Amino acid sequence: MDLQILWFVLIAVLWSAYFLLEGFDFGVGMLLPFLPKDERERGQMFQTIGPVWDGNEVWLVIAGGATFAAFPAWYGTMFSGFYLALLLVLFFLIIRVVSFEWRDKSESPRWRTAWMWANAVGSFGASLIWGVGLSNLLYGVPINSSGDFSGTFWDLFSGYTVLGGVTIVALFAFHGSTFLTLRTTGDLCERAAATARRLSVVAALIVAAFLSWTVAVAVDRNDKDVFPPILPAALGIAAVALAVLFVLGRRSGWAFVMTALATVLWVAAIFTSLYPRVMVSSTDFANSLTVDSASSAHYALAVMSVVAAIFLPLVLLYQGWTYHVFRARVRGDEVEAPPLAPTAGGAG
Amino acid sequence: MPLTLGLGPIVAIFQTLWHRTGQEQWLRLTRFFGTLLLINFAIGVATGLVQEFEFGMNWSVYSRFVGNVFGAPLAVEGLAAFALESTFFGLWIFGWNRLSPRLHLATLWIAVLGTWLSGYFILVANSWMQHPVGYKIVDGEAQLTSVWALLSNDFALRAYLHTMLAGLIFGSIVVLGVCCWHFLRGDEVDLFRKAAKVALIVAVPVTALQLVVGNRFGEAVTSAQSMKIAASEAQWNTCQPCGFSLFQIGGFTKDDQTPSFSITIPRLLSYMATGSFDGQVQGLTPLQKQEQRKYGRDNYMPNIRVIYWSMRVMAFAGVLMFLVAALGAWLYWKKKLERARWFHWTALVAIALPYIAATAGWILTEMGRQPWIVQGLLKTSEANSPNVSTTWLGISLGVFIALYITLGVVDFVLMRRYARPDRPTPKEELPEPAVTY
Numbered sequence: 001m002d003l004q005i006l007w008f009v010l011i012a013v014l015w016s017a018y019f020l021l022e023g024f025d026f027g028v029g030m031l032l033p034f035l036p037k038d039e040r041e042r043g044q045m046f047q048t049i050g051p052v053w054d055g056n057e058v059w060l061v062i063a064g065g066a067t068f069a070a071f072p073a074w075y076g077t078m079f080s081g082f083y084l085a086l087l088l089v090l091f092f093l094i095i096r097v098v099s100f101e102w103r104d105k106s107e108s109p110r111w112r113t114a115w116m117w118a119n120a121v122g123s124f125g126a127s128l129i130w131g132v133g134l135s136n137l138l139y140g141v142p143i144n145s146s147g148d149f150s151g152t153f154w155d156l157f158s159g160y161t162v163l164g165g166v167t168i169v170a171l172f173a174f175h176g177s178t179f180l181t182l183r184t185t186g187d188l189c190e191r192a193a194a195t196a197r198r199l200s201v202v203a204a205l206i207v208a209a210f211l212s213w214t215v216a217v218a219v220d221r222n223d224k225d226v227f228p229p230i231l232p233a234a235l236g237i238a239a240v241a242l243a244v245l246f247v248l249g250r251r252s253g254w255a256f257v258m259t260a261l262a263t264v265l266w267v268a269a270i271f272t273s274l275y276p277r278v279m280v281s282s283t284d285f286a287n288s289l290t291v292d293s294a295s296s297a298h299y300a301l302a303v304m305s306v307v308a309a310i311f312l313p314l315v316l317l318y319q320g321w322t323y324h325v326f327r328a329r330v331r332g333d334e335v336e337a338p339p340l341a342p343t344a345g346g347a348g
Numbered sequence: 349m350p351l352t353l354g355l356g357p358i359v360a361i362f363q364t365l366w367h368r369t370g371q372e373q374w375l376r377l378t379r380f381f382g383t384l385l386l387i388n389f390a391i392g393v394a395t396g397l398v399q400e401f402e403f404g405m406n407w408s409v410y411s412r413f414v415g416n417v418f419g420a421p422l423a424v425e426g427l428a429a430f431a432l433e434s435t436f437f438g439l440w441i442f443g444w445n446r447l448s449p450r451l452h453l454a455t456l457w458i459a460v461l462g463t464w465l466s467g468y469f470i471l472v473a474n475s476w477m478q479h480p481v482g483y484k485i486v487d488g489e490a491q492l493t494s495v496w497a498l499l500s501n502d503f504a505l506r507a508y509l510h511t512m513l514a515g516l517i518f519g520s521i522v523v524l525g526v527c528c529w530h531f532l533r534g535d536e537v538d539l540f541r542k543a544a545k546v547a548l549i550v551a552v553p554v555t556a557l558q559l560v561v562g563n564r565f566g567e568a569v570t571s572a573q574s575m576k577i578a579a580s581e582a583q584w585n586t587c588q589p590c591g592f593s594l595f596q597i598g599g600f601t602k603d604d605q606t607p608s609f610s611i612t613i614p615r616l617l618s619y620m621a622t623g624s625f626d627g628q629v630q631g632l633t634p635l636q637k638q639e640q641r642k643y644g645r646d647n648y649m650p651n652i653r654v655i656y657w658s659m660r661v662m663a664f665a666g667v668l669m670f671l672v673a674a675l676g677a678w679l680y681w682k683k684k685l686e687r688a689r690w691f692h693w694t695a696l697v698a699i700a701l702p703y704i705a706a707t708a709g710w711i712l713t714e715m716g717r718q719p720w721i722v723q724g725l726l727k728t729s730e731a732n733s734p735n736v737s738t739t740w741l742g743i744s745l746g747v748f749i750a751l752y753i754t755l756g757v758v759d760f761v762l763m764r765r766y767a768r769p770d771r772p773t774p775k776e777e778l779p780e781p782a783v784t785y
Contacts (some may be wrong), residue, residue, distance in 0.1 A: 068404065079405045296492075299491070299492055312427065
């Protein structure tokens with residue numbers, strides 16, 4: 001198999017993993033100001049994602065590193081072109097990262113509220129920008145003949161790309177609420193389920209609109225046929241529709257599976273519509289970056305493929321184990337009074 | 349980040365001792381220093397992301413030029429090391445009651461392994477910028493030709509050893525300082541004597557070894573980057589044998605090459621740079637001529653004054669830390685450690701030394717390479733993103749400086765609060781600190 005195509009697919013998979021996993025912890029973050037009644041419930045929500053958010057964020061680092069190594073030209077153009085956007089993402093991610101570790105280091109309510117908001121704003125902002133950013137790869141940005149971004153920050157905003165951002169915010173909030181329904185107990189769990197029901201229809205409609213538009217953009221602006229982009233788009237719409245049905249039917253496990261699938265298919269729709277290009281140029285289509293022109297040489301890709309073949313399964317394995325270890329629902333009383341001694345006993 | 353590299357193993361040692369002996373004191377020390385570790389780890393995660401993004405954002409030409417070679421170790425770092433440390437730190441923080449003690453201990457050691465692996469791949473990437481190996485230039489881009497050459501780059505291995513030792517020094521000097529702070533206030537003296545012992549056992553051999561390793565690393569620099577060594581010694585003319593200048597006033601510019609005052613140890617520079625007391629060290633002026641013949645007209649000398657002093661600051665701080673560690677060990681041996689107030693103050697102040705040494709070391713490494721971004725292949729002035737204007741660079745630099753200062757201050761305040769003697773380490777707060785809401 002052609003290694004360039006393999007790495008294009010792999011980068012799509014890495015983004016999917018990132019969206020799928022960080023998607024729900026961003027969602028939980030966005031719901032922080034609205035869902036909990038008191039400080040204890042906030043602690044409960046923080047604890048549902050506390051052990052895993054850092055592992056989730058790793059997928060972004062890997063996706064970024066893989067792009068750098070496998071497609072240096074894509075990496076250079078995208079990161080320098082989306083300059084301000086990425087600056088904002090970094091800002092949002094940083095305040096969010098430290099909010100996890102620093103929030104519980106003081107008893108002051110103002111300190112805690114401030115970090116709670118930092119987490120919420122960070123989650124919202126980063127989701128929005130990722131949505132806008134990835135849809136811009138397909139929608140096209142001004143790229144000159146030397147492969148450099150030649151537009152401004154405002155060129156990143158069009159009806160389609162803004163909808164892309166809104167879609168990701170809505171989808172992540174929905175995904176986060178189905179996650180919370182699975183991971184909490186009692187009153188908080190019920191409110192999470194109610195929120196999921198309220199969000200479901202809105203999120204589904206936005207996702208359906210965006211994915212349909214994506215197929216149209218692929219045809220109009222990226223010289224694609226309707227097939228194959230229609231495939232992930234249609235499946236994505238089906239997944240989010242099923243998510244609505246499961247949420248309304250109170251099948252929370254299946255609902256989470258469907259919001260997860262919808263998230264993955266959102267990414268799949270973008271990347272399927274992109275191929276064989278990796279960044280579309282809106283000024284002169286010929287300046288678009290392609291899988292061929294942006295990739296590293298064969299040897300580097302081969303080395304990376306071996307590394308990925310060894311380590312990707314390993315990472316999946318131990319991250320899967322982490323989720324297994326922390327599979328128990330987070331109860332409110334657990335948060336209030338931490339147990340006295342680190343007792344022995346097996347996982348779970 | 350270097351603090352995480354060194355504090356990680358020390359906390360892991362505490363927990364291992366608790367596991368082995370069952371003494372509750374070790375558990376309390378694990379908790380106490382574990383909290384400091386995590387406060388600091390948060391910063392490391394945040395700034396690590398910035399570093400990865402920053403290459404593409406500000407250095408797009410560089411990214412395209414080197415991505416083939418330089419990107420690989422970064423990607424491997426994410427996949428093989430960063431994933432490990434992030435996932436397993438999460439398990440360790442939240443796993444106190446969910447994992448068996450043995451497994452829980454293992455998660456910490458695995459996370460520590462992750463940080464050490466991570467350091468290796470980062471230094472492989474950085475060392476390639478100092479001493480490029482295993483590549484060829486095709487169509488104006490560097491292409492990887494041998495991954496083994498890249499991974500076993502002599503420069504990288506020496507830099508790695510040097511950096512990891514620096515990490516351990518960092519960890520042990522900080523732990524020692526915190527312990528002495530507690531001695532000073534007479535707080536939990538028995539508990540912190542145990543921690544101080546571990547810190548000293550680490551610090552004494554490691555600070556001593558670092559003086560040797562730093563030296564050997566210097567030799568690698570001499571062969572890969574003669575200009576850097578000449579600049580760090582403000583050595584204008586080729587000399588043989590060469591004396592090591594401890595201190596000098598003036599002598600930092602082309603028009604003023606002879607210092608008006610200096611203290612020099614004969615032959616020491618020859619030894620440090622080449623491993624022989626008769627070794628030849630090339631001077632700035634001949635090197636500049638040589639480079640001009642090779643690469644065309646330009647200034648190939650970094651800022652001599654900055655490089656000279658960062659080298660001195662790093663080396664002096666290194667020697668001072670060794671003295672502090674040795675003194676501490678002697679006092680401990682004489683059973684006077686918890687009473688020697690003058691030493692407590694010294695050790696407390698010494699916490700600043702590893703920060704100063706590491707910063708000076710990186711200034712030396714990075715600024716000493718100028719005008720190159722990749723030694724001999726690409727100049728810094730040609731590597732930036734052409735489409736990113738100076739205004740935006742200024743804005744982003746400003747944002748990050750403001751953000752880092754804020755984070756640094758909060759980090760310091762939190763570390764201080766959690767390391768403070770009058771903050772009791774109450775037993776009821778012991779387990780599961782991360783769970784308290």
